[in-house]
Amino acid sequence: MTQAPLARSSAPRSSGQVARGAPPPLRGTVVQPGVEAAPPPGARVSDVAKSAFEGTQGRMRIFGVVAALFAAFFGVIGGGSLWSAASALQRSDHNTAQVVRVLGIYADLLEADADATSAFLVGGLESPQQRADYDASLGRVATNIAVAAQEQPADGEALGALNQQVQTYAANVEQARAYNRQGLPVGATYLSNASASLRSSALPILDRLIAANKERAATEFASASRAAGLVAVGLISLVALAFVMVWLARRTHRYLNVPLAVGAVLVLAALLLGSLTLRSVGSQVQTAQNGDFASTVALATARSAAFDAKSNESLTLIARGSGQQYEKAWQTKSASVTSQIGRASGQPWAGLQNAWSAYTTAHQAIRKLDDSGQWDQAVAAAGSSEATSANTTFAAFDTQVTTALSTAKANTEAALLAPVTWANIAGWVLLVLCLAAALLAIRGVGQRAEEYR
Secondary structure, three states, rough: OOOOOOOOOOOOOOOOOOOOOOOOOOOOOOOOHHHHHHHHHHHHHHHHHHHHOOOHHHHHHHHHHHHHHEEEEEEHHHHHHHHHHHHHHHHHHHHHHHHHHHHHHHHHHHHHHHHHHHHHHHOOOOOOOHHHHHHHHHHHHHHHHHHHHHHHHHHHHHHHHHHHHHHHHHHHHHHHHHHOOOOOOHHHHHHHHHHHHHHOOOOOOHHHHHHHHHHHHHHHHHHHHHHHHHHHHHHHHHHHHHHHHHHHHHHHOOOOHHHHHHHHHHHHHHHHHHHHHHHHHHHHHHHHHHHHHHHHHOOOOOOOHHHHHHHHHHHHHOOOOHHHHHHHHHHHHHHHHHOOOHOOOOOOOOOOOOOHHHHHHHHHHHHHHHHOOOOOHHHOOOOOOOOOHHOOOHHHHHHHHHHHHHHHHHHHHHHOOOOOOHHHHHHHHHHHHHHHHHHHHHHHHHHHHHHHO
């Protein structure tokens, strides 16, 4: 008799049992029947971020970010250019002031020399007024050397060497005075050597300082009006925005995106603001450079040459018949005065030519007496204080040129610093316009991306 096979148990498996051949569940993961395991949270975030920049909508968002970056970059570059221009104007004013300060040292040294040489024409009876003027001139020299070294550290070493030369000159003048008070002719030799040393050692240092600070000022003048970088970046930003607008219009067939168009207009306005501001700054700088600053330098140079000429006038008489080289130097310096005043022609101080001509006439009268053998009369004329004398007419010229120099210096400072405030404000306005344009670019492209199907 055949035995029937055993029937399979139909009892359900417990929930803890796993079908044979099925992979075991992950440790720590509860697997419920009919429910699929969820992906890890990190994977979902990365997938969402990746999908946001996929396809046409993703490219839209990428182009929106690129357009915003171009606009913001232009804001930073344009604002920085305007702020840099304002700083360059301040530095140029600083350097022009140093030029005038060094020219003042130059003139004060020669004024001191003119006072010292004039005092020798009266023997040991030195005029208290001339001695006071000499001391005051050297006092201004010492003060301005210290100020110049503080204001422009790059000039410190040269100014230190200049200070040593000035002290040597002052010591030689004192020694010459001591011999002069004793009536010893050797005093005139010491004085001539002191004047020659001043011109061969101290003044060349000042010439180099003047040239160096003029070059610094010219560099800052150029920096203040440089607009090429701003214009280039602005145009590139506009091209980027235009490209995004055209690309977006072709993809969506909607040809006006108001936020993006307004953003482009803001960038264009920022470009016009920046370029016009720098152009205005450049125009004002050029006017100041070729006008007030050029007049300031010319007047300061004329004043220095005038004192040099006055000193040579006295040295010619001190040499007593053998001072032809000093008279030749006087003629050279007189021509320089006339030339430098001519460079400031057309200004309110153009009448300086008449003042210098009055002194020139008085000098020629002194030379006529000396050349005819009337040395004593020539010395008396040189030391006279009459209305038409050399001393009086020269003092009148010095008063006028000093006043004119002060006016020209103030005009230069005002012309250079006038655009500083506006350039700083324009820089902030340009930056705000470009940042607003960047936000509008993102908003405009974002709208099209959300609408796109």
